[in-house]
Amino acid sequence: MEQRKLPLVILTGPTAVGKTRLSVELAKRINGEIISADSMQVYRGMDIGSAKVTPEEMQGVVHHLIDEFDPKEEFHVVRFQEYARKYIHEICSRGKIPILVGGTGFYIQAVLYDINFTENGSDSSYRESLEHLAKTEGAEVLHRMLREVDPESADAIHANNVKRVIRALEFYHETGQKISEHNEAEHRKESPYRFAYFVLNDERETIYRNIDLRVDQMMEQGLINEVKALKEQGCTRDMVSMQGLGYKEILDYLAGDQTLEEAVRILKRDTRHFAKRQLTWFRRERDVIWVDKNKYDYDTEQILRVMMQVLEVKEIIQRRS
């Protein structure tokens, strides 16, 4: 029974730790294909700002969920889950190993534990009315509404977090069930995969330094022109894709709301904040295997060797004779 589970390798970590390079090396060794778990690299035309893998960097390793959507489309967890699931099956049926690589922890969680996001109709009207209410009556009103139907969620979600309060209300409205109960049940699920969840990490200072460097490189590579092109295509700030780091800041600059210097400063700062939040997320995920680069002397060979050992023990790959 246990052996019937499909294998799945996950490689994640904070932004700018070096996931991409390592993932390609790993894929080559275990005959894997990569599924990107990155909420921004899915979009076409967003290459520099999302630090997307280049074709050269791929070194022939097959990548999925890169450049598959238009920036004007709305991509989100549910779609990600759907596609990732499909690719995992395809890859396994080819006798290869799927490797989920990327920094979007929420996406990884959705796939790894096969979380059930109960389908909703297309009635955005309820959500819209709540959004309107929040604007006119204030966030507390919504929170009180939530307290009435789902006090546990009201306790867990801060009133100021309007987005989440609305989702909880919407969930109750659509299913008649409390999202807090639903979440609790989903949380207990066991993964349908035989997996190894690696989190690549490094010293905080080093990560931050790399972020600053990378942003400078992005600017040199022409991030401004990339964003300009997207803007000319009709991309606007309210689109999900344009909320990505590097896009929103440059868009503000192009709109004249900010000097370039300030935009870059904020971009660096917010990217550091993001890395920190990612680490907080991975810290509380269960079953993660931390791979601290500094503890392996930054030696890729050594890191790969350790990862391979884990994969063998977990019987995700065959033991080499």
Added chain:
RNA sequence: GGCGCGAUAGCCAAGUGGUAAGGCACGGGUCUGCAACACCCUUAUCACCGGUUCAAAUCCGGUUCGCGCCU
């Protein structure tokens, strides 16, 4: 050497007698259809010494440091 101004958390900064606003950074956390999103928590006794007062970051004197001006 003299005169004036200033000295508040890592940074910026409010507060001029009643027991230290706020912002940023750092750190920690939440997250189950927008997640590179959204949101929450967290930091000082006010340069130093002495005095006045029931009470001082706030008033007085001195010291140190910084800035400006003068000789």
